[in-house]
Amino acid sequence: MVRELVGGTGVLPEHTPSLEGWFAGGPPGALALAEHVRTSGIGQWWTDRATGPRALAVACADHLVLRGDPQALEPAVLDGLAARYVQAPARFLPVLGRAFELVVPWERMVYVHRVxxxxxxxxxxxxxxxxxxxxxxxxxxxxxxxxxxxxxxxxxxxxxxxxxxxxxxxxxxxxxxxxxxxxxxxxxxxxxxxxxxxxxxxxxxxxxxxxxxxxxxxxxxxxxxxxxxxxxxxxxxxxxxxxxxxxxxxxxxxxxxxxxxxxxx
Structure with a gap:
């Protein structure tokens, strides 16, 4: 069952707005992670409010995805999510820096099956x-x-x-x-x-x-x-x-x- 992160709205993943808009332009694995949590029930989910959410956090295994407005995301939401791989736009770096002692960038490559x-x-x-x-x-x-x-x-x-x-x-x-x-x-x-x-x-x-x-x-x-x-x-x-x-x-x-x-x- 999907667990709610600290400070969440109680909105279940299946009741959130269409995910595609949150993940436009990002790596396909980030959207796949969010859809995986929504359909499998394995992972954690957070939005700052039930109607018109401004920020989204989704965690599964040792991965965490952040989207939206970082000013709507309090560091307390990330309690218990240390030592993760965080996929997020650079604008989230300040809130990550306040939440964790260490934030290290890691270059990643995305391949798509073509042949x-x-x-x-x-x-x-x-x-x-x-x-x-x-x-x-x-x-x-x-x-x-x-x-x-x-x-x-x-x-x-x-x-x-x-x-x-x-x-x-x-x-x-x-x-x-x-x-x-x-x-x-x-x-x-x-x-x-x-x-x-x-x-x-x-x-x-x-x-x-x-x-x-x-x-x-x-x-x-x-x-x-x-x-x-x-x-x-x-x-x-x-x-x-x-x-x-x-x-x-x-x-x-x-x-x-x-x-x-x-x-x-």
Missing amino acids: PVAAQRTPRGVTVRRLVPGDAPGLAALDPDTAWIHASWGGPAGLAASGAGWAAFRKGHLGQPERLLAVACTYFQGTAHEDIACVTVPDARRQRLALACVTALCRDIAARGRTPTWTCSRDNRPSRLLAWTAGFRLAQEYVHYVTGRAGRT
Whole structure:
């Protein structure tokens, strides 16, 4: 269920005005995040007033999006949202500076899927398929450093049941269960775009398993009538290379902000 941020109006996301106007000109992943929270019920939502809202804040996983008039946003609204990745116009920097001890800009790149890629061959004994509810234990068994992959769906069970994930599994031997090696999923699901993410377990890298999962996921998203997008840091060369190989092309660059601890006393 969507939780209201401190100081909110109590307006549920489905009762807010059309989101497109709030996110015009921004990266498609920001709108997809807001739509994801509205439809999935996972995340937090705030507007300064029920009628004619002037400011909007939406949080999901470790991401926060701010839009509208920053003067209508009190720093107290951001309590409990430290150590987030904040996507907001530069005019919000003063309120972020008052809310947090640290605000660090981080250059980001947005890719849009443009080139269809053929299904990828996988090593012997490895199968790529859609995640199903029974795969939740496999997701939960991933290294804690990769737990972010299912955060936008509320945890392993949420992602496994979402229908929005594809994974590579190695066949078990002598009655042992399959082992999950790589997973690609829609991280934020919008009505026009689905922003995707992927991870591979360390000992299964360099086998093109992430590419196989991403390729299957992109075909699935296209079948839903939506466009896959890919967002990553400018400094993340492996992610950028994987995006290009999977048929994504650079569409936009922007800056988001990494926040430290709450700075107010």
